[in-house]
Amino acid sequence: MVTEPSDTDYDPEAHAGAVLTIDLDAVVANWRLVAGKLARGACAAVVKADGYGLGADKVAPALAAAGCRHFFVASLEEGVALRRVLPEAALYVLHGPMPGSDTVFAAHRLVPVLNDLGQIEAWQRLAATWPEPLPTVIHLDTGMSRLGLSPGEVDRLAAEPERLAGLSLAYVMSHLVSAEEQDNPLNRQQLGLFNDLRARLPAADASLANGSGVFLGPDFHFDLARPGAVLYGVAPVAGAPNPMRQVVRLQGRIIQVRDVDSPQTVGYGASHSFTGPTTVATVALGYADGYLRHLSNRGSCFVDGVRVPVIGRVSMDLITLDVTKAPADRLFPGALVEVLGDSYTVDDAAADADTIGYEILTSLGPRYHRRYVGG
Amino acid sequence: MVTEPSDTDYDPEAHAGAVLTIDLDAVVANWRLVAGKLARGACAAVVKADGYGLGADKVAPALAAAGCRHFFVASLEEGVALRRVLPEAALYVLHGPMPGSDTVFAAHRLVPVLNDLGQIEAWQRLAATWPEPLPTVIHLDTGMSRLGLSPGEVDRLAAEPERLAGLSLAYVMSHLVSAEEQDNPLNRQQLGLFNDLRARLPAADASLANGSGVFLGPDFHFDLARPGAVLYGVAPVAGAPNPMRQVVRLQGRIIQVRDVDSPQTVGYGASHSFTGPTTVATVALGYADGYLRHLSNRGSCFVDGVRVPVIGRVSMDLITLDVTKAPADRLFPGALVEVLGDSYTVDDAAADADTIGYEILTSLGPRYHRRYVGG
Numbered sequence: 001m002v003t004e005p006s007d008t009d010y011d012p013e014a015h016a017g018a019v020l021t022i023d024l025d026a027v028v029a030n031w032r033l034v035a036g037k038l039a040r041g042a043c044a045a046v047v048k049a050d051g052y053g054l055g056a057d058k059v060a061p062a063l064a065a066a067g068c069r070h071f072f073v074a075s076l077e078e079g080v081a082l083r084r085v086l087p088e089a090a091l092y093v094l095h096g097p098m099p100g101s102d103t104v105f106a107a108h109r110l111v112p113v114l115n116d117l118g119q120i121e122a123w124q125r126l127a128a129t130w131p132e133p134l135p136t137v138i139h140l141d142t143g144m145s146r147l148g149l150s151p152g153e154v155d156r157l158a159a160e161p162e163r164l165a166g167l168s169l170a171y172v173m174s175h176l177v178s179a180e181e182q183d184n185p186l187n188r189q190q191l192g193l194f195n196d197l198r199a200r201l202p203a204a205d206a207s208l209a210n211g212s213g214v215f216l217g218p219d220f221h222f223d224l225a226r227p228g229a230v231l232y233g234v235a236p237v238a239g240a241p242n243p244m245r246q247v248v249r250l251q252g253r254i255i256q257v258r259d260v261d262s263p264q265t266v267g268y269g270a271s272h273s274f275t276g277p278t279t280v281a282t283v284a285l286g287y288a289d290g291y292l293r294h295l296s297n298r299g300s301c302f303v304d305g306v307r308v309p310v311i312g313r314v315s316m317d318l319i320t321l322d323v324t325k326a327p328a329d330r331l332f333p334g335a336l337v338e339v340l341g342d343s344y345t346v347d348d349a350a351a352d353a354d355t356i357g358y359e360i361l362t363s364l365g366p367r368y369h370r371r372y373v374g375g
Numbered sequence: 376m377v378t379e380p381s382d383t384d385y386d387p388e389a390h391a392g393a394v395l396t397i398d399l400d401a402v403v404a405n406w407r408l409v410a411g412k413l414a415r416g417a418c419a420a421v422v423k424a425d426g427y428g429l430g431a432d433k434v435a436p437a438l439a440a441a442g443c444r445h446f447f448v449a450s451l452e453e454g455v456a457l458r459r460v461l462p463e464a465a466l467y468v469l470h471g472p473m474p475g476s477d478t479v480f481a482a483h484r485l486v487p488v489l490n491d492l493g494q495i496e497a498w499q500r501l502a503a504t505w506p507e508p509l510p511t512v513i514h515l516d517t518g519m520s521r522l523g524l525s526p527g528e529v530d531r532l533a534a535e536p537e538r539l540a541g542l543s544l545a546y547v548m549s550h551l552v553s554a555e556e557q558d559n560p561l562n563r564q565q566l567g568l569f570n571d572l573r574a575r576l577p578a579a580d581a582s583l584a585n586g587s588g589v590f591l592g593p594d595f596h597f598d599l600a601r602p603g604a605v606l607y608g609v610a611p612v613a614g615a616p617n618p619m620r621q622v623v624r625l626q627g628r629i630i631q632v633r634d635v636d637s638p639q640t641v642g643y644g645a646s647h648s649f650t651g652p653t654t655v656a657t658v659a660l661g662y663a664d665g666y667l668r669h670l671s672n673r674g675s676c677f678v679d680g681v682r683v684p685v686i687g688r689v690s691m692d693l694i695t696l697d698v699t700k701a702p703a704d705r706l707f708p709g710a711l712v713e714v715l716g717d718s719y720t721v722d723d724a725a726a727d728a729d730t731i732g733y734e735i736l737t738s739l740g741p742r743y744h745r746r747y748v749g750g
Contacts, residue, residue, distance in 0.1 A: 015476045017450050049663035049691055050741070074692040075392050075659065075742065095630055095659055095692070099709040101390045116631050118708060145641040145649075145687075146657050146695055147631055177645050186645060255470055256491050256522055266520040270552050270561060274520075282521050284450065284470055288424035288737035293730045294669065312520075316424055316733055317449040317470070320521055333493060334474040355668045358691055362663035363738070366425070367450065 016369035017284030017317070018252045019336065022054050024062040024375025026245035027231050031063055033243060034211055034227045039218035044070035046210070046228030048078060048094065053290075053362040054232060054247065055370070057085050062375035063231075064089055072226055076101055079110040090170075092137055095147070102126040106134055111170060113137045115147040117156065117163070124167055133168040137207075140197045142174040142190040151197060158200040169204040171224055172197075179212035179220075180238045187216055212236045234357035235347050242347065248361070250340035250368065252283040252301065257323070257331045266320050267312025272297055280311070281323040281331055285339065288316045290363030294353040295319075302343040303330050391744035392659030392692070393627045394711065397429050399437040399750025401620035402606050406438055408618065409586055409602045414593035419445035421585070421603030423453060423469065428665075428737040429607060429622065430745070432460050437750035438606075439464055447601055451476055454485040465545075467512055470522070477501040481509055486545060488512045490522040492531065492538070499542055508543040512582075515572045517549040517565040526572060533575040544579040546599055547572075554587035554595075555613045562591055587611045609732035610722050617722065623736070625715035625743065627658040627676065632698070632706045641695050642687025647672055655686070656698040656706055660714065663691045665738030669728040670694075677718040678705050 013019060035043035045068050046052075051059035056078070060071055064086055072092045073079050079093045096112045096119045097105050105112050106126060114120045114136060127134040141148030149157065157163055174194045178184040194208055205223035211230030213220045215237050235242035260266070262274045283301070287293040291314055299310040299319075303326035311322045323331055340346060346357040353360070388394060410418035420443050421427075426434035431453070435446055439461055447467045448454050454468045471487045471494045472480050480487050481501060489495045489511060502509040516523030524532065532538055549569045553559040569583055580598035586605030588595045590612050610617035635641070637649045658676070662668040666689055674685040674694075678701035686697045698706055715721060721732040728735070 012452065015451055015473045015479075017470070052691075053663070076390055077387065077742070095392070098390045098628065098630070104390075116633075116708075143640065143645070144643075145633065145635050145639055145655060146690065146693055150633060150635075177640075177643055253473065255473070258491075258520070258525060260520050260525075264520055265518065265552075268519075268552055270518070280520060287730075287734045288428070290738075293734045315521065316427075316737060318521055333491075355662075359662045359668045362691060363665075366741070367452070 013369050013371065016253065016367075018250060018289065018339065018368045019371060020364060020368035021249040021251075021371045021373060022058070023245070023247050023249070023373050024058060026233065026247045026374070027054075027059055028062055028066045028375065030231045030233065030244045030247070031066060031068060031227065034214050034225065034230060037214050038225055039221045041221055041223040041225060042070060043068065044072055044224055044226045045231060046072045046226055047082065048072060048074035048228070049362045050078075052229060052232045052358065053364045055372070056082055058372050058375065061085055065375070070224060072228075076104060076110070080104070080108050083108045083110065090135075097122065106130055111135045111137055113139050113173065115139045116149060117153050120157070120163055120167075124163065124165070127166045135170040136167045137171045137173055138169065138201070140172055140174045140194060142193040142197070143177050143186060144175050148174065151193075154197045154200055161202070164202065169202065171205045171207045172201060173207040176208065176210060176213045179210055179216060180236060182216060182237060187220075191219060229358050229361070232361055233346055234361070242345070246342050246345055248340055248346065248364070249338070250364070251336035252285045252319070252339045254281045254331065254333055254335045254337060255284050255318075256282045256333060258282075265312075268315060269313055272312040277324075278322055279324045279331070281308070281321045281337065283319050283321060283337055283339075284317065285368075286315045286317040286319060289365035289367050290360075291319060291339070292353045292355070292360070292363060294355070295349065298352045299349060300344055300352070302338040302341070303327065305343065308337065388744050388746065391628065391742075393625060393664065393714065393743045394746060395739060395743035396624040396626075396746045396748060397433070398620070398622050398624070398748050399433060401608065401622045401749070402429075402434055403437055403441045403750070405606045405608065405619045405622070406441060406443060406602065409589050409600065409605060412589050413600055414596045416596055416598040416600060417445060418443065419447055419467075419599055419601045420606060421447040421601050422457065423447060423449035423603070424737045425453075427604060427607045427733065428739045430747070431457055433747050433750065436460055440750075445599060447603075451479060451485070455479070455483050458483045458485065465510075472497065481505055486510045486512055488514050488548065490514045491524060492528055495532070495538055499538065499540070502541045510545040511542045512546045512548055513544065513576070515547055515549045515569060517568040517572070518552050518561060519550050523549065526568075529572045529575055536577070539577065544577065546580045546582045547576060548582040551583065551585060551588045554585055554591060555611060557591060557612060562595075566594060604733050604736070607736055608721055609736070617720070621717050621720055623715055623721065623739070624713070625739070626711040627660045627694070627714045629656045629706065629708055629710045629712060630659050630693075631657045631708060633657075640687075643690060644688055647687040652699075653697055654699045654706070656683070656696045656712065658694050658696060658712055658714075659692065660743075661690045661692040661694060664740035664742050666694060666714070667728045667730070667735070667738060669730070670724065673727045674724060675719055675727070677713040677716070678702065680718065683712065
């Protein structure tokens with residue numbers, strides 16, 4: 001009779017449709033590169049969205065071991081989860097408290113980024129009852145029109161200083177709109193407005209630059225830089241060589257190799273027609289894995305250094321590649337092709353999908369078998 | 376002194392950036408609608424990609440309770456996970472076995488869809504040693520050029536019937552390329568080729584139609600239909616009213632409401648300029664939650680039945696909405712706006728993002744607080 005096997009009866013990596021390798025040493029090297037450029041101040045790390053899709057519970061401890069003391073997440077839930085793995089670090093929550101959640105922030109020692117007078121008022125109410133000082137970050141909007149105090153609210157806060165009584169103001173911060181475009185006049189405009197607005201408030205340390213902002217030069221550095229995407233390999237400066245190390249390597253597994261010829265077509269909607277004898281490899285990943293459907297007929301993979309283009313539409317669980325030019329001995333069921341890595345970077349995939357590297361990273365899917373190296 | 380709070384100190388739903396409600400009764404109703412259209416044969420359910428992003432461990436048991444006995448997943452790992460919650464159902468794995476994984480299939484009673492002669496050969500080798508008959512599905516390629524036996528391979532299989540000796544052939548199947556386009560001549564071409572190819576093989580039950588294929592009429596029904604996306608609310612027929620019930624309702628939480636005016640801009644890259652006084656709501660979800668970045672300046676949400684367009688670029692964790700026309704008393708931090716639902720369906724979002732409803736579903740992110748109703 002058949003016995004039910006345990007889950008350890010098969011090696012997930014050997015059978016996974018795709019293997020995602022995340023190089024924690026590269027994350028640390030990228031953080032050190034950014035930190036080393038700072039004229040002054042500390043270098044934080046942004047690990048929201050589960051460390052840009054790469055696992056905040058792995059990335060953040062690796063950075064903490066390298067000396068990073070400040071971490072930013074988006075939401076309360078992310079902060080609570082990160083507190084479990086980083087009991088000592090300063091953890092900042094960009095969205096600030098939703099109504100009614102202030103106590104949870106304080107109890108987990110999460111520092112809220114306060115984005116309007118309402119959040120400041122609720123936080124101050126809590127601070128009045130709390131046994132210890134409650135550190136606070138205040139976000140000033142300098143052009144994003146998304147979150148943060150408007151200039152009018154800053155004036156009101158300046159005119160009514162009692163609104164800040166009892167709060168321990170760790171930083172005032174703002175966020176750059178187009179920092180990756182070094183010649184964009186918005187950068188200097190935002191810098192000027194940031195300096196103007198913070199001069200109206202009580203003296204406090206300041207934070208403005210994201211990773212790209214650090215590359216804009218010392219005027220943008222202030223007391224705390226907040227790199228995010230660059231830590232994970234995204235280029236900081238548009239149109240310039242990328243100094244960051246690639247962090248992710250994604251390999252997809254070939255299920256089938258087939259020879260086809262005209263007038264056949266491939267995939268849903270028959271969007272690609274063969275014009276002659278072609279070897280096609282079908283690989284076990286698709287848009288349900290975050291391989292964006294906009295890469296249909298546009299993306300590329302690599303086999304042994306040879307580019308093999310995506311042909312036809314990306315399916316939910318499959319892509320099809322024209323592997324005619326790849327070495328035949330690398331093409332068999334079970335073999336791996338490079339989907340993301342040094343030959344085809346996160347930014348390359350983003351350009352082909354008409355998006356940004358950030359979205360390629362945060363879309364990396366749950367079915368990939370994840371391997372962490374380094375750290 | 377402060378005591379560390381337990382994780383139950385706050386209500387995740389009350390503070391979550393977005394709440395995703397999944398209506399299991401609607402899934403069951405959609406399955407019954409499709410099953411009721413069948414001229415003959417059984418109705419399976421495709422629950423790959425974690426039930427199209429909605430939770431296979433919830434969707435599949437609800438369908439099993441309604442009488443569904445056949446379930447399709449993509450990969451071995453999905454099959455192993457589904458076997459835990461469905462100990463009795465027939466579970467089919469579309470990708471077939473990767474080399475070396477055949478034993479795991481058999482031990483978990485997973486039926487592989489065999490896509491080429493190599494997979495058939497390996498499976499037959501295992502069957503010769505297995506104490507019980509091993510059910511098998513053979514996939515014939517009729518135009519997808521993705522997986523499945525080519526006509527040449529079918530001929531070889533027909534000429535060498537010993538290749539099937541010892542296998543219990545449950546079904547021969549194929550997959551339609553453009554079934555949602557009812558007038559596409561490919562549908563009838565594929566049907567013809569499917570009937571031609573299966574006539575060359577030993578008699579077996581047949582499966583051709585996905586959900587859209589069922590709507591092509593009785594010729595396409597055969598012995599097992601395999602609806603997937605339609606169960607989750609995607610329209611089966613292009614250009615026709617959608618008879619399926621919406622399954623997901625996604626509500627995003629407002630973090631901030633602000634009044635802005637020209638010449639201000641909003642978001643990264645300053646891609647939206649205000650032309651006059653505007654009320655903007657910032658909502659706590661973004662492309663890291665699968666709200667695709669291609670919805671920048673194109674998507675819509677709804678507040679109390681009023682359309683509120685996405686303005687500016689979708690950020691990683693945030694979107695900004697022009698809520699000028701929405702009732703002011705519905706606009707406050709903590710309030711929910713409708714992101715997906717009856718007013719703005721999965722297919723509507725797909726059209727605005729230049730993709731298909733399937734990708735909107737499978738992209739639904741892990742940070743949403745999930746509520747299941749019905750089932």
